[in-house]
Amino acid sequence: MIDINNISRKQADFLANAYNKNQLAHSYLFVDNDETRALNTAYWLACLFNCTGENKPDGTCINCQQILSGNHPDVLLVKPEGRQTLGIDQIRPLKEELAKSPVESTRRFFLIKDAQKLTLPAANALLNLLEEPVAPVVSILITNNVDQILPTIRSRTQIIKFNENEKRDDRQSVLIENGFSVEELEELDDTKKVDQEIKYFYQELLERNDLALVSAHKLVDLANTTVLQNYVLLMLKLYAQKDLESSMNQRAGARMLEYLIEIDKMKFSNVNFRSLLDYLALKWRR
C-alpha cells in the first residue's frame, strides 16, 4: 500500500495548484534523493485527480483505495522489478495501452520509477508519448539522479526538483546562519585550498610561528573576493569559538575571538583584507 502521507508537501501544493488551474503538464520528471517520497507524491496527484471524497485526496474513497493498492485501471506503474534496466519490452505494451482512452477517469497516469534505468531504446520509445500523448495521459518519470536521464527526455518533461533548498549539509547551514546568501554559497562551492590555508594560519597563530605572516599573505592571494574574505574571517572565528568551548585552548580561543571581533570593526571602516590579517598576525605575537 502506498502512503500518501509521506509526500513532499511543497511539491504537492505546487501540483495541486497546477491541477486547479487546469495547467497540469503532459509529462513530469520528479527528481528526489528519496524516490519513495517522489513516487508517493505522484500517487497523491493521481488520487487528487480521481478522488470522489470531500477533502481531495482523502485516500479512503473507492478510487483512492484502488489507486493506492495499485489496482486502478487508469494509474499504471512501471519499475525495474529487480532488474538493472527498464527495457523496451516493459515500455512498449504500456505505450499501446496508453493510446486508449481512460477507463474510469478523464486522464490516465503513467508512472515510471527509477527512470535513470531506462535503456536507450526504451527512452526513445517514450519520447513522443511525453511530447504529445494520443490520449489524455500524465506521465511522471521518477529518478534520484537527473544527470543519468537522457537530455531528450529531460527537454520533454517539466522537471520538479524535490531536494532544492531542502537538505543543506552542515557546512552550508553554518554559512547561511552566518549571513551568506544562497548565491554566495555557489561561490564558496570549492574552498579546499582556502580551507587548508585557513587551518595553517590559525595553527601558526596559536603556535606563535613566524610562518603565520606568510600564510596570511597566501590567504590574501587566495581569497580574492569579498565573499571569500568574509568566509576566511568566519572560519577563523569558528576555530576560535571551538577553542573557547574546549578545555585545552579556552584562553587562546577567547583572545582570538576578541581580536577577530576587533578586525570585523576595522573591516567595516574599509581597512583592506591584507592589513586585517597582518594586524591579526602581528598583534597575536605580542
Ligand SMILES: [Zn+2]
Ligand atoms: Zn479519494
